[in-house]
Amino acid sequence: MDEKKIFLCDNSIDGIFTAIYLAWSSGFGHANVKLEEKCEKGSFANLELFSEYIKVNTDLTLSVKVSRSIQSKISEEAFQMVCRVALSDYIGKADLIYRFLIKGFHIGGGILEHLSDEVVNKIFKINKNVGFEAHHLLGFVRFSEQENGLLFSSIEPKNNVLSLIAPHFADRLPKERFIIYDKKRNMAALHIPGKQWILAEVPDLKIGDFRAFTDQEDEYRDLWKIFFKHIVIKERINPKLQRNNLPLRFRGDMTEFEPDIEE
Amino acid sequence: MVIQEQMSIQRKLEILSDAAKYDVACTSSGVDRKGNGSSMGNSVGCGICHTFSADGRCISLLKILYTNECIFDCKYCANRSSNDVVRASFTPEEVSELTMEFYRRNYIEGLFLSSGILVSPNHTMELILQALRLLREVHHFNGYIHCKAIPGADPELIELLGWYADRMSVNLELPTSESLKELAPHKSRKNILKPIRQIQLRRESNREFLGLPDKSITPKKIITGHEDGDIKEIITTKTGLVPYQRNSMIKRNYVPAGQSTQMIIGATKESDYQIMSVSEALYDNFNLKRVFYSAFMNVNQDSRLPVTTDGPPLLREHRLYQADWLLRFYGFQTKELLDENHPNFNVFLDPKCDWALRHLELFPVEVNKADYFTLLRVPGIGTNSAQRIVAARKSAVLGFHDLKRLGIVLKRAVYFITCNGMTMYPIKIEENFITRQLLALKDQLPLGIDKDITYRQLSLFDDASFQPEQRITLKLANI
Numbered sequence: 106m107d108e109k110k111i112f113l114c115d116n117s118i119d120g121i122f123t124a125i126y127l128a129w130s131s132g133f134g135h136a137n138v139k140l141e142e143k144c145e146k147g148s149f150a151n152l153e154l155f156s157e158y159i160k161v162n163t164d165l166t167l168s169v170k171v172s173r174s175i176q177s178k179i180s181e182e183a184f185q186m187v188c189r190v191a192l193s194d195y196i197g198k199a200d201l202i203y204r205f206l207i208k209g210f211h212i213g214g215g216i217l218e219h220l221s222d223e224v225v226n227k228i229f230k231i232n233k234n235v236g237f238e239a240h241h242l243l244g245f246v247r248f249s250e251q252e253n254g255l256l257f258s259s260i261e262p263k264n265n266v267l268s269l270i271a272p273h274f275a276d277r278l279p280k281e282r283f284i285i286y287d288k289k290r291n292m293a294a295l296h297i298p299g300k301q302w303i304l305a306e307v308p309d310l311k312i313g314d315f316r317a318f319t320d321q322e323d324e325y326r327d328l329w330k331i332f333f334k335h336i337v338i339k340e341r342i343n344p345k346l347q348r349n350n351l352p353l354r355f356r357g358d359m360t361e362f363e364p365d366i367e368e
Numbered sequence: 369m370v371i372q373e374q375m376s377i378q379r380k381l382e383i384l385s386d387a388a389k390y391d392v393a394c395t396s397s398g399v400d401r402k403g404n405g406s407s408m409g410n411s412v413g414c415g416i417c418h419t420f421s422a423d424g425r426c427i428s429l430l431k432i433l434y435t436n437e438c439i440f441d442c443k444y445c446a447n448r449s450s451n452d453v454v455r456a457s458f459t460p461e462e463v464s465e466l467t468m469e470f471y472r473r474n475y476i477e478g479l480f481l482s483s484g485i486l487v488s489p490n491h492t493m494e495l496i497l498q499a500l501r502l503l504r505e506v507h508h509f510n511g512y513i514h515c516k517a518i519p520g521a522d523p524e525l526i527e528l529l530g531w532y533a534d535r536m537s538v539n540l541e542l543p544t545s546e547s548l549k550e551l552a553p554h555k556s557r558k559n560i561l562k563p564i565r566q567i568q569l570r571r572e573s574n575r576e577f578l579g580l581p582d583k584s585i586t587p588k589k590i591i592t593g594h595e596d597g598d599i600k601e602i603i604t605t606k607t608g609l610v611p612y613q614r615n616s617m618i619k620r621n622y623v624p625a626g627q628s629t630q631m632i633i634g635a636t637k638e639s640d641y642q643i644m645s646v647s648e649a650l651y652d653n654f655n656l657k658r659v660f661y662s663a664f665m666n667v668n669q670d671s672r673l674p675v676t677t678d679g680p681p682l683l684r685e686h687r688l689y690q691a692d693w694l695l696r697f698y699g700f701q702t703k704e705l706l707d708e709n710h711p712n713f714n715v716f717l718d719p720k721c722d723w724a725l726r727h728l729e730l731f732p733v734e735v736n737k738a739d740y741f742t743l744l745r746v747p748g749i750g751t752n753s754a755q756r757i758v759a760a761r762k763s764a765v766l767g768f769h770d771l772k773r774l775g776i777v778l779k780r781a782v783y784f785i786t787c788n789g790m791t792m793y794p795i796k797i798e799e800n801f802i803t804r805q806l807l808a809l810k811d812q813l814p815l816g817i818d819k820d821i822t823y824r825q826l827s828l829f830d831d832a833s834f835q836p837e838q839r840i841t842l843k844l845a846n847i
C-alpha cells in the first residue's frame with residue numbers, strides 16, 4: 106500500500122498557500138498528497154498511520170506565487186473565496202482548497218459556475234458562512250472608550266474574521282485609535298489615525314485592563330441600554346425571532362446584553 | 369399637557385425612543401459610501417444590523433422623535449394633542465451628540481429622526497434641519513441619516529433638508545383619503561403626496577445632473593394608480609420643483625438613498641387589495657424605495673378604533689411584506705395576486721403559494737429550461753435560488769439531488785417543478801392535494817407568531833370570500 110504524503114502547515118492563509126505550492130511541485134501526484142492545517146490551538150488534528158508527514162514552514166514568497174496564480178488563472182472572486190475559506194474554522198480546509206484549485210486551474214474562471222460539484226459547493230458554503238459572520242460583526246462589534254480616547258472592542262468569532270472586518274472600521278473611523286481583540290485567538294486589529302491598520306498577535310493582552318470606564322463612557326453605555334430597552338414594542342416580544350437574528354454566542358461582548366449592576 | 373423643564377437626557381431618551389418605536393426604517397438602502405479619511409462614517413449598501421431588540425426587530429439606527437409634543441390629534445397616535453402624556457423635546461445639540469457618540473462606539477449605523485409637530489410644521493422642520501446641519505457641518509458626520517419631512521412645511525425647508533439626509537420619508541399613514549380624514553383630521557392626503565413628489569423630482573434632477581442612472585427607474589409597461597384621483601392630480605401638476613438651494617459647503621447628493629413611506633395596517637377597513645394597489649401606485653409613480661407596513665395597535669384604547677387586545681395583526685402585516693417583495697423583486701403585479709373577488713391574502717399560505725395554487729395550469733416548471741422569471745414564480749424558489757439554478761445548469765443538467773446540494777429548499781418547490789421532465793415523487797398536480805401538503809409545512813407562519821396564533825387573531829383578516837374550514841383552523845391552532 107502506498108504511503109500518503111501529508112503536508113502539515115500553519116493555520117493561516119500564507120501557511121496553507123505555502124503547503125499548496127510545495128505539494129503541487131512535489132511530484133508525488135495529487136492523489137498521493139494530502140494537506141493538513143494545524144488546529145487553532147496549534148496542534149494537528151489526528152495523526153494518520155501509514156502516512157509520511159512533511160512539515161511545511163510558511164514561506165511568504167511561495168504564498169504570494171500561489172495568490173498570483175489564483176488571481177490570474179482563475180479569478181479575483183475565486184481568490185477572495187479561497188482566502189475566506191482559509192480563515193474559516195472548517196477542519197480540513199487546506200486539503201479542500203487544494204482540491205478546489207486542481208479543478209480551478211484546469212477549468213479557469215468558469216469553475217465558480219460548477220455549483221453542483223461537491224468541492225466547489227463546499228467552498229461556496231464555507232465562504233458564505235465566513236462572510237455572514239464577518240458581516241454580522243460589522244454591526245455587533247462594540248467599542249468602549251478608554252480614558253486616553255482609545256476605542257477597545259473584544260470579539261470571539263468562530264472563524265478568524267479579524268482581517269475581514271478591520272478594513273471596514275478603519276474606513277469608518279479614520280480619526281480614531283482602536284483595537285479589536287479576538288479573545289479566542291489572542292490576535293488584534295490595531296488602528297492609528299493616518300496609518301494602515303495592522304494585525305498583531307497579542308498574547309499578553311489582559312482584557313481586564315480595558316474595563317475601567319470613564320464617567321462619560323458609563324453614561325453612554327447607560328444611554329444605549331435605555332434606548333435598547335425602550336425601543337421594544339411589548340406587544341410584539343418574540344425571543345425566538347431575536348435569537349434567530351442574533352445568536353447568543355455574540356451577546357457576551359455586546360454592551361446592551363450586559364447585566365445591569367444597579368438594578 | 370405636562371412639560372418638565374430640566375429633564376435629564378436619560379429621561380428624554382426614554383420618552384422619545386419609546387415614542388418612536390412604531391416607525392419602521394431600514395438601512396439596506398443600496399447606498400455605498402466609503403469613508404473620506406477625515407470625517408467619521410461610511411455607509412454600506414446592503415445595510416448593517418447592529419443589534420436586535422426583544423421583539424426580534426433589527427436595530428440599526430438611533431430611532432428617536434425630536435419631540436413628542438404635537439399640535440395634531442391623529443386618533444391612532446400616542447402623541448396626539450388630546451392625550452395626557454409626559455412630553456419631552458431634544459435640542460439639536462443633544463441629537464447630534466447622541467448620534468456621534470453612539471456611532472463611534474458602533475452601536476448604530478446612523479440616525480432616524482422623526483417628530484411630532486411642535487408649534488408648527490415649519491418650526492419643527494427648522495429644528496430637525498438644525499440637528500442635521502450640526503451633524504454634517506460641525507461634526508462632519510458621514511454616516512447614514514433618515515429623517516421625516518413634515519407635511520405642510522414650506523417646500524423650501526424640504527428642499528434644504530434633502531441635501532443633508534440620506535433618506536427621507538413622509539408617512540402616508542392610511543391608504544385612502546377617507547380614512548385619513550376620519551382618523552387624522554389635520555392631515556390631508558394631497559399634503560402628504562406633495563412633498564413626496566417634490567423630493568422625487570429633485571432627486572431625479574440631481575441624478576440627471578450627475579449623469580447617474582437610476583436603476584429603479586425602469587420603464588414599466590403598465591403604470592398603475594391613475595384611477596387614484598389624488599395621485600393623478602399630484603403627478604400631473606407641473607409645479608413640483610422649488611428653487612435649488614444647496615449649501616456650497618455640503619458636497620452630497622440629494623436624498624441619495626431615496627424615499628420610503630409607511631402605512632398603518634388594520635386600523636381602517638381597507639382590504640389588502642386596496643393597500644397593495646396603493647403601494648404599487650407609489651412604487652410606480654413616485655419611485656419610492658420602500659413602503660413599510662405597521663400592524664395597528666390601539667395604543668390609546670380609543671373606542672372608535674378596532675380593539676387589538678389579541679395583539680396587533682402581525683400575520684397580516686407579514687403577508688403584506690411578502691407581497692410587497694413580490695412586487696419589487698419578482699415581477700408580480702397586484703392584480704395578479706388579488707382582485708375584487710379575492711381582496712385579501714390567505715392567512716394560511718404565503719402570497720406566492722396562494723397565487724401558484726390558483727394557477728396550477730402554469731406548472732410544473734422544468735428547472736433545466738425555464739427562464740429566470742419563470743423560476744422566480746415557483747413557490748420556495750427565491751432570487752438567490754433562481755440565480756444559482758441558472759448558473760449551475762450551464763455546466764450540468766440538474767437533478768433533484770443537485771438542487772439539494774445547491775442549497776435549494778425543496779419542500780414547497782417540489783410540487784411545482786420537474787427535473788428532466790420528472791417530478792421528485794409521483795405527485796398529483798391537483799389543488800386540494802397540494803394545498804394540504806403546503807399547509808402541513810409549519811414554515812408558512814413566521815417565527816414566533818406560529819405558536820401563539822389564535823382563531824380570533826386569524827379571524828381578524830377573514831372576509832366573506834375566505835371562510836377557513838373548521839378543520840384547518842383547528843389544525844393550525846394547535847401547531
Ligand code: SF4
Binds near residue numbers: 438439445446449552
Ligand atoms: S402628527 Fe404625528 S405625532 Fe402628531 S398626532 Fe399625528 S401621528 Fe402623532
